[in-house]
Amino acid sequence: MRSVVKAAGTGDQHWLVIIPAGVPNTLIENVQANRDLTREGQSLGVIVPEEDRMPVAALCATSWKSAKECISLQGHFVGTACGHHGPYTPDVLFWSTILFFSTFFMSAFFKQFKTSRYFPTKVRSMISDFAVFLTIVIMVLLDYAIGVPSQKLKVPSKFQPTRDDRGWLINPIGRNPWWTVLAASIPALLCTILIFMDQQITAVIINRKEHKLLKGCGYHLDLLMVAVMLAVCSIMGLPWFVAATVLSISHVNSLKLESESSAPGEQPRFLGIREQRLTGLVIFLLMGCSVFMTGALQFIPMPVLYGVFLYMGVSSLKGIQFFDRLKLFGMPAKHQPDFIYLRHVP
Structure with missing residues (x-):
């Protein structure tokens, strides 16, 4: 018999209210109305006290990572602190933005490392050739070390x-x-x-x-x-x-x-x-x-891939004559390169 799993958040813990499937909806709504947990005026979900748990509901406390377990148990989340896909996790958007721009600028930095003054020529050339790969490895390790649950690449587990x-x-x-x-x-x-x-x-x-x-x-x-x-x-x-x-x-x-x-x-x-x-x-x-x-x-964050895509798009503009012509609009005549289409206008 399936159970309806409801989630609620309190501080650093994530509470699951497991309500047996046989309980009428009216009784569940009554429990929610009388046992609603609030914090600073924000509804966090439902917590059922000890005397009301059996046989109506069972209560268990676990970590924030148990949201996946709640979904696997065919559960759904209630309360304004819980979204459709689970409890909101702070700093995910900010961390994803950092990963996105860090990937772009680090890839560009490693690509230009060939013209720097550090390390021997072979080492600089190797870093420049594998700029994107090194950036992805560094960003994945950094994301794993920080521990913020950013969105990861979804790949199937079976062929x-x-x-x-x-x-x-x-x-x-x-x-x-x-x-x-x-x-x-x-x-x-x-x-x-x-x-x-x-x-x-x-x-x-x-x-x-x-x-x-x-x-x-x-x-x-x-x-x-x-x-x-x-x-x-x-x-x-x-x-x-x-x-x-x-x-x-x-x-x-x-x-x-x-x-x-x-x-x-x-x-x-x-x-x-x-x-x-x-x-x-x-x-x-x-x-x-x-x-x-x-x-x-599956450990590669999606913001890292977006940063790689941005870098590939920007780097491919180099050498495109149309883009070079656009840059001439903001360039004084004395600083313009010696392009053939500047000396001979057809």
């Missing part, structure tokens, strides 16, 4: 479809009538145009001449592989994917070659891109292996 009523393969039509196939052709055409533009625009940005690529591009082959994989994802009910612009630009920036020696005060010269397939292969192999790393991934 299976998220819904129990479906398998790995999906019937494209299902229970829909036959005419939905014809009706779906209109949004399918719009999605085709969107996917084509997103894929090809990303490919054009990556293969522009400023990157000094030596190997040829494969626009048609890339588009063919995307089409085949989208068909497979549709049959299996998986999300669609195309070339990610921000991730692709970040990948290219991480493979840049620069001159090792330069005059004092002079920036290193850009020499080209390390054109190889190894990093892409390792990236997707690690993505596939991530399904076996759920035990570690």
Whole structure:
């Protein structure tokens, strides 16, 4: 027989009022009305005294972490100090904001560490190359040490479809009538145009001449592989994917070659891109292996991931001609770089 579990907070403790399922609702409401616990005018929930507990209710005291236990017992929370998902925990928003901005600024600091004066060149280069990874590790350890229950990355514990009523393969039509196939052709055409533009625009940005690529591009082959994989994802009910612009630009920036020696005060010269397939292969192999790393991934706070996304978006703006042109509006003419489009206006 299931019980209704009600939660109430008092100071540093979290009280659970366990009311058997057979108790009438009117009796429960009467107990709540007469035994409501208040603190500074704020309703915290219901506490039933010793003489009223049996057989109406049973009372137990536990820590704030027992909110998960309350949810697992099919319970719900009452009182203005308790939200829909459980008792409110102080400082979560403030700590999440600190994690978010700390991740962004620390990633940028480590990325620029290559030009600092500390440590040997190899060490500085290593810190710069693994800036985001080091930042995530530091932020996860810091979040664990502080102990504020920030929102964590939700990952499934088993390698299976998220819904129990479906398998790995999906019937494209299902229970829909036959005419939905014809009706779906209109949004399918719009999605085709969107996917084509997103894929090809990303490919054009990556293969522009400023990157000094030596190997040829494969626009048609890339588009063919995307089409085949989208068909497979549709049959299996998986999300669609195309070339990610921000991730692709970040990948290219991480493979840049620069001159090792330069005059004092002079920036290193850009020499080209390390054109190889190894990093892409390792990236997707690690993505596939991530399904076996759920035990570690569930400790990553969501604000840390948001900070990484912000850093990737901001860092990808570097070298974009449109963004460089926008910065010229607030730059005096004597400080403007020697861009070709400033000397020769078409």
